[in-house]
Amino acid sequence: MRAPAQPAPTSVPPLTHRPVIEATSPDRYRVQFTFGKESHDKLRRLQYLLRREIPNGDPAAIVDRALTLLLEKVEKRKLDATSKRATPAKTRARSIRPGADNPRNIPAAVQRGVCQRDGDRCAFVSKRGHRCTERSFLESHHIIPYALGGQATVDNISLRCRRHNQYEAELVFGPRGASVVREPVAPGWA
Numbered sequence: 001m002r003a004p005a006q007p008a009p010t011s012v013p014p015l016t017h018r019p020v021i022e023a024t025s026p027d028r029y030r031v032q033f034t035f036g037k038e039s040h041d042k043l044r045r046l047q048y049l050l051r052r053e054i055p056n057g058d059p060a061a062i063v064d065r066a067l068t069l070l071l072e073k074v075e076k077r078k079l080d081a082t083s084k085r086a087t088p089a090k091t092r093a094r095s096i097r098p099g100a101d102n103p104r105n106i107p108a109a110v111q112r113g114v115c116q117r118d119g120d121r122c123a124f125v126s127k128r129g130h131r132c133t134e135r136s137f138l139e140s141h142h143i144i145p146y147a148l149g150g151q152a153t154v155d156n157i158s159l160r161c162r163r164h165n166q167y168e169a170e171l172v173f174g175p176r177g178a179s180v181v182r183e184p185v186a187p188g189w190a
Contacts, residue, residue, distance in 0.1 A: 031063075079115060080108030106140050106152040113154040114140065124164035134161035141165045145172055 019033040046066075047057035054061045122132035123141075141160035144150030160168065170176060 079112050104146060104152075106157060110152055110154050110157055111140065114157045114159060117154065118159040121159065122161040122164055123158045124160055124168075132161060132164055134164075137162055139165045141168060145169070148172075 017034055019031070021029060021031050024030050043059060043062065046062050047054075047059075050062060050065075051057065120135060120138070122134040122138060124132040126132075138159045139162060141158045141164075142150040142152075143156050143158055146152075150156050166176065
């Protein structure tokens with residue numbers, strides 16, 4: 001009697017587990033993911049260093065602190081968010097930045113106001129009344145387009161995901177495609 005044939009080896013990559021983020025109650029979430037040795041070592045080091053503040057070394061408390069710090073850093077960089085008002089000296093130094101006088105630049109205060117008003121997500125609402133849920137790769141959308149005289153104000157700027165920003169631009173300016181501008185043909189080349 002023959003032994004059952006062994007399946008031929010395949011080059012299928014090993015299964016990677018997808019991160020899990022699910023609600024366990026209205027205010028609690030289960031987050032499950034896998035990370036490498038370096039991240040594990042960093043977590044362990046933080047557990048040791050934070051023993052006075054977090055005696056049980058709870059990873060959730062450490063991750064919460066890390067997320068808070070990272071969020072502050074990213075918001076400051078992306079939105080130029082500050083908790084203090086700029087002093088005149090800082091304002092003068094800031095205006096020397098390249099492109100600072102470009103009228104297309106949207107002031108940081110306007111960006112912050114728009115993000116707060118729109119809840120950091122695309123503000124496009126369909127004809128049926130459904131609001132887009134996208135929160136990534138958001139763009140500043142001029143309700144009255146800049147090319148038509150629209151200003152960079154909180155009332156005229158809204159957050160849009162890339163697709164909805166492009167969609168609304170096409171409604172105003174027509175489909176995006178090859179340029180209709182033609183180079184003049186020199187006599188005798190036709």
